[in-house]
Amino acid sequence: MPQISEKGRSMPSSPVRKLVPFAEAAKQRGTHIYQLNIGQPDIKTPKQAIDAVRQNDITILEYSHSAGNLTYREKLISHYNKLGMNLSIDDIIVSTGGSEALLFAMGSICDYGDEVIIPEPFYANYNGFATASGVTVKPITTSIDNNFALPSIAEFEKLITDKTKAILICNPGNPTGYLYTQEEMDQLAALVKKHDLFLVADEVYREFAYDGREHFSVLNQAGLKNHAIMIDSVSKRYSMCGARIGCMVSKNKEVVAAAMKFAQARLSPPTFAQIAAEAALDTPQSYFDDVIQEYIERRDILISSLKKIDGVEVANPGGAFYCVAQLPVDDTDEFAQWLLESFDFEGETIMVAPAAGFYSTPGMGKNQIRIAYVLEKDSLVKAVNILEKGLKAYLS
Known part of the structure; x- marks a missing residue:
């Protein structure tokens, strides 16, 4: 057999x-x-997104561009730039959910046997994405005793080897809900620059920051142009889990070019879901x-x-x-x-x-x-x- x-x-x-x-x-x-x-x-789900699909008069459900519909990407870039990210249209690839964006990122920056350091507990599917990509997860354990705060940088450095390619964080965190401080993001930025690593930030819960606290994006960190990769999704932000639309964003042109080849191999993200996601960007504050x-x-x-x-x-x-x-x-x-x-x-x-x-x-x-x-x-x-x-x- x-x-x-x-x-x-x-x-x-x-x-x-x-x-x-x-x-x-x-x-x-x-x-x-x-x-x-x-x-x-x-x-x-915002009415704008549902209506955009319901009222659409498409007669041929075509492939989109492998990087996503141009109008959607342009609108996304405008949205991110209002948050101070200073992006261009070539910095983004629309994906089939944040899951595919993470697979694109791992496939673009890691070879078989390479290592990614992830504070645990973490989104369970990171284990699955790593297995599918031939990547070894090197966990660094956080504790419920201090609300799952970022471990010391010294603990991270103990795990870094010549196989280490990236640090992956979820901010705010799934499953912990932990929201990284500016000081913690600065520490991680300094660490990846020191060791020439990537910092991959899963930011799909960015809007959900509580108690007057602010979310600090990896793409707002100074000096990380070639190190930072952001993962995003419409699933949680707009209560559109079934749309399966996300994106991978980076100012590192080589990373985006590599990810684009993965995007071309799967042809395109879903068309109707992109239409809904584009309309969702008009959701009022x-x-x-x-x-x-x-x-x-x-x-x-x-x-x-x-x-x-x-x-x-x-x-x-x-x-x-x-x-x-x-x-x-x-x-x-x-x-x-x-x-x-x-x-x-x-x-x-x-x-x-x-x-x-x-x-x-x-x-x-x-x-x-x-x-x-x-x-x-x-x-x-x-x-x-x-x-x-x-x-x-x-x-x-």
Whole structure:
């Protein structure tokens, strides 16, 4: 019998989606599930984006340019330049989601066996993208004790070898919600310049910065023209996860030229989704003001409720819409499955994401979960109540 590849065997399962069969079975039994496991906002997509598709009179659904529709790229560049990024049309490639942009970046800057340093816990699919690209992840562990702040630069330097090609960050972070300070971004900028590395910043949650804090983009860092690569997406910003439109942005012409060859190989990003994404750029600031306020209120309710549960420790996110909670259990994979298979409270249960899959270091995160606060506030309160009752039953 023909054998699958070692790459196929080593590709990690999604910690967010691997519990889906157990959730489907629970629903078949009539159990209502509060889904805290996936970053699918319940916020409405801007009307401009929906109308642009609904009212379009396209008669032939053609390929776009491999780098994306020119009108969309021009509009994106204008948007970014209002944020002080000073970009040109040749600095951007539109991708099929932020996921493809990350694959383009890894493929353009790394050879097989090269290393990328990533603060963990991190977006679980970074492990998958690295495996697909033949890249080795070198994790640097952050701690819930200090809210998952950036480790010292000395710790980063211990990991740098002749195989190191880049440092990858998510800002604000998924799964932690950590928002990097200007000082931390300056430290990373100095580090990559010192060791001649790339700094790849996944900034898909950029708008979601709370408590009066500011987001500092990698493309606003001085002196990083040849080092900085930004990954972006419409998925979270406009609640358009299904559109699958993102982009890779860099002022390094060689990086963009290399990524363009990957873009040509997959032909083009989806046409209708680009039309929707272009229209979404006209979304008024009031939309974001309302959404940010809603997420702040959800975060505050969630964090305060979690802190009331005996034995639970939780970090306070400064951005995005996730938090990591540490539970008084040995294995949250088993606990999360148990919640779906064997527990309900008044016909309801919850689905969470075990956090071990957001780490690269074996054994880390086994007693942690990621919670996405993408449900309305009343549902969050009910979900935390179910978590508390579930923990009591599980530990009894």
